[in-house]
Amino acid sequence: MEKELIQLVDISKSFDGQMVLDELNLNIHENEFVTLLGPSGCGKTTTLRILGGFTNPDTGRVIFDGTDITKIPPNKRQLNTVFQKYALFTHMTIAENIAFGLKIKKRSKSYIDDKIRYALKLVNLEDYGNRMPGSLSGGQQQRIAIARAIVNEPKVLLLDEPLGALDLKLRQEMQYELIRMKNELGITFVYVTHDQEEALTMSDTIVVMNQGYIQQIGSPESIYNEPENAFVADFIGDSNIIPATMIEDKLVNILGTRFACVDTGFGCNKPVDVVIRPEDVNLVAPDQGTIQGVVTHLIFKGVHYEMEVMAAGFEWLVHSTTLFPVGKEVGIQVDPFNIQIMNKPESEDEEAVAIDI
Amino acid sequence: MTSKNKWLSTPYVLWSVMFIIIPLGMIFYYGLTDKSGAFTLENITAIATAEHAKALWLSLLLSLVSTLICFLLAYPLAMILSNMKVNQHSFIILIFILPMWMNFLLRTLAWQTLLEKNGVFNSILNLLHLPNINIINTPYAIILGMVYNFLPFMVLPLYDVLSKIDENVLDASRDLGAGSIYTFFRIILPLSVPGIISGITMVFVPALTTFVISTLLGGSKILLIGNVIEQEFTQASNWHLGSGLSIVLMIFIILNMIASAVFDKEGEGAML
Numbered sequence A: 001m002e003k004e005l006i007q008l009v010d011i012s013k014s015f016d017g018q019m020v021l022d023e024l025n026l027n028i029h030e031n032e033f034v035t036l037l038g039p040s041g042c043g044k045t046t047t048l049r050i051l052g053g054f055t056n057p058d059t060g061r062v063i064f065d066g067t068d069i070t071k072i073p074p075n076k077r078q079l080n081t082v083f084q085k086y087a088l089f090t091h092m093t094i095a096e097n098i099a100f101g102l103k104i105k106k107r108s109k110s111y112i113d114d115k116i117r118y119a120l121k122l123v124n125l126e127d128y129g130n131r132m133p134g135s136l137s138g139g140q141q142q143r144i145a146i147a148r149a150i151v152n153e154p155k156v157l158l159l160d161e162p163l164g165a166l167d168l169k170l171r172q173e174m175q176y177e178l179i180r181m182k183n184e185l186g187i188t189f190v191y192v193t194h195d196q197e198e199a200l201t202m203s204d205t206i207v208v209m210n211q212g213y214i215q216q217i218g219s220p221e222s223i224y225n226e227p228e229n230a231f232v233a234d235f236i237g238d239s240n241i242i243p244a245t246m247i248e249d250k251l252v253n254i255l256g257t258r259f260a261c262v263d264t265g266f267g268c269n270k271p272v273d274v275v276i277r278p279e280d281v282n283l284v285a286p287d288q289g290t291i292q293g294v295v296t297h298l299i300f301k302g303v304h305y306e307m308e309v310m311a312a313g314f315e316w317l318v319h320s321t322t323l324f325p326v327g328k329e330v331g332i333q334v335d336p337f338n339i340q341i342m343n344k345p346e347s348e349d350e351e352a353v354a355i356d357i
Numbered sequence B: 001m002t003s004k005n006k007w008l009s010t011p012y013v014l015w016s017v018m019f020i021i022i023p024l025g026m027i028f029y030y031g032l033t034d035k036s037g038a039f040t041l042e043n044i045t046a047i048a049t050a051e052h053a054k055a056l057w058l059s060l061l062l063s064l065v066s067t068l069i070c071f072l073l074a075y076p077l078a079m080i081l082s083n084m085k086v087n088q089h090s091f092i093i094l095i096f097i098l099p100m101w102m103n104f105l106l107r108t109l110a111w112q113t114l115l116e117k118n119g120v121f122n123s124i125l126n127l128l129h130l131p132n133i134n135i136i137n138t139p140y141a142i143i144l145g146m147v148y149n150f151l152p153f154m155v156l157p158l159y160d161v162l163s164k165i166d167e168n169v170l171d172a173s174r175d176l177g178a179g180s181i182y183t184f185f186r187i188i189l190p191l192s193v194p195g196i197i198s199g200i201t202m203v204f205v206p207a208l209t210t211f212v213i214s215t216l217l218g219g220s221k222i223l224l225i226g227n228v229i230e231q232e233f234t235q236a237s238n239w240h241l242g243s244g245l246s247i248v249l250m251i252f253i254i255l256n257m258i259a260s261a262v263f264d265k266e267g268e269g270a271m272l
Helices: A044-052 A094-104 A109-122 A138-150 A168-185 A196-202 A220-225 A230-235 A348-356 B003-031 B042-048 B050-083 B086-101 B104-115 B120-127 B139-163 B167-175 B180-191 B193-209 B212-218 B225-234 B239-263
Strands: A004-015 A018-029 A033-037 A059-064 A079-082 A156-160 A188-193 A205-210 A213-218 A240-248 A251-254 A257-260 A270-276 A281-284 A291-300 A305-311 A314-320 A329-334 A340-343
Touching: A004 A044, A004 A188, A018 A044, A018 A188, A018 A213, A033 A044, A033 A196, A044 A079, A044 A156, A044 A188, A079 A138, A079 B167, A094 A109, A094 A138, A109 A138, A138 A156, A138 A168, A138 B167, A168 A188, A168 A196, A188 A196, A196 A220, A205 A220, A205 A230, A213 A220, A213 A230, A230 A240, A230 A270, A230 A340, A240 A314, A251 A270, A281 A305, A281 A314, A305 A329, B003 B042, B003 B239, B042 B050, B042 B239, B050 B086, B050 B139, B050 B193, B050 B225, B050 B239, B086 B139, B104 B120, B104 B139, B104 B212, B139 B193, B139 B212, B167 B180, B180 B193, B193 B225, B193 B239, B212 B225, B225 B239
Parallel strands: A033 A188, A033 A205, A079 A156, A156 A188
Antiparallel strands: A004 A018, A004 A059, A205 A213, A240 A251, A240 A270, A251 A257, A270 A340, A281 A329, A291 A305, A291 A329, A305 A314
16 A cells, blocks of 8 residues: 555534534545545535635644645645536636646746646547637536646545536546546545445545444445445445344354354354345245245346345345246345345444435 | 417517607607708717717716726625625625615705705714815715715626625635635636626616716706706707707717627626
8 A cells, every 4th residue: 555645633523513524534545546435414525625625624633745734725735626516717718727727836838838738638628728618518527627627736636526417428438537547647536426336436445424424444345345334235236234143153143044154253142234235145946045035026127137035024135137027936045255244333323324325 | 488478568569669769769850850850960969069078078987986986895795795694695785775765866865965064964073073074066976976876786786796606616716726816806806797797887877877966966066968968858948959969878878788798798797
């Protein structure tokens, strides 16, 4: 892992008595693509605004490259932001927009011209310098907003749901564009989104947030495959979250049936939650399954079928490429390593949000 | 609008024919003819006579000064208002609009009473043994009256356009390294141009054509072009000359409108 570039230390913030961030601690490394992921109101945008200097934390410190920048105004910080609704200067041409930060820094005209050309090339809008922002599509405007930020050579680029206003197809294209730009520029990206797919696609590290708390920090794989609590499991993709009892190491009682698993260290006869991803539920002939059930719903999703199976009093969500018609009796089988054991939520906050979703 | 619903505009069309088109036609008829009914440009060129030119020049000067003062007073106020929360600013806007509900003549008469030699202000100043202010019947009193009456027409379009500037745009400017002064001159001011144009038009045009304010606060000595035209109609009964001078005044107003249209090419003007 590269060296730590940003440290958020014990950051708290409340608006009108409403606690938005509660003693948040977060380290961001150089060259990392970090995504703050969570539902609206989880504090992710506030965290980004504190990084950018637009919001002052009530308590805590922001350390940037070893220096405390908590009290430094945004115009003196070595970070640049890409705003959700582009925030382009509509009375200036695209080139003037891009040159805005460089003119303040009093760069030479030839330097600025070079930078404009370079930035427009980077965002694939080479001939747009003389156009006005109003004549561009949403996706193009957002790319200009990125170009305007990166010409200042920030060490960190902050992105506040930059793709939120774009349609699905464009959003997916822009995700690849952003990954490409990040690799080309070699700078740190801090990205805010509520879209879990976006987060999984682009990030090196995902920070799942809820109600002002960090729920889990990890790589996309670990967040998806090993969620630490029901909120994370539920927020990242579809999942079956089932109350269960840990009988002993590597053996769990799910809905009255014993399942082999791989987790250890939860103790004996301890109530837990298990997460089983829909694609990890194998439907087999009734006599081959660990438990038996009946298919109650069936939807064709393109890549796979989505089915619901009523078994042992629980509605199992199943993704499978094999079709089982409604009413068919099936057996359910799960490989031990696909059963993820989680501690029951201890704080009320974790619980509260699980219901929200 | 579908052709089916076109008849809905009939009352307005009738109204505008009777009270806008026909009177305008009559002004042009009178303005371009002499007493015998023959075509002449004399009523128009009469603006060049010393007396009329002086009145027009004074009108232009006083309305420009008033417009400038209104702008300088209104812009900071509009900026403060646009940064306020909704419940706070609606109260302050109410304070501004409240005087507009009272009759314009009454308000101007009130200023006359306040400013008179033995008026309210001077009585108070006498009590406090302070020097009197004697601005009644001077151009200063006229400017005061214009600013007082037309200030809300400057505040409202400015407030409207300033409150529509996206907060993120200002954040973006700061993010890119701009301080507050740079942000003001490069972002806020240019983005508020439609409101500025609108406000200028709405103060300058009525100030240029007024004759009530100049009559009540300027006494009989100071003649604005509005007074000259009024006198041609009421005292001299020379409708031809009055109409001719009105046409000249109209040209200045149209020039102002054209200037607005040029600046406000995006059609975002906050015309009220």
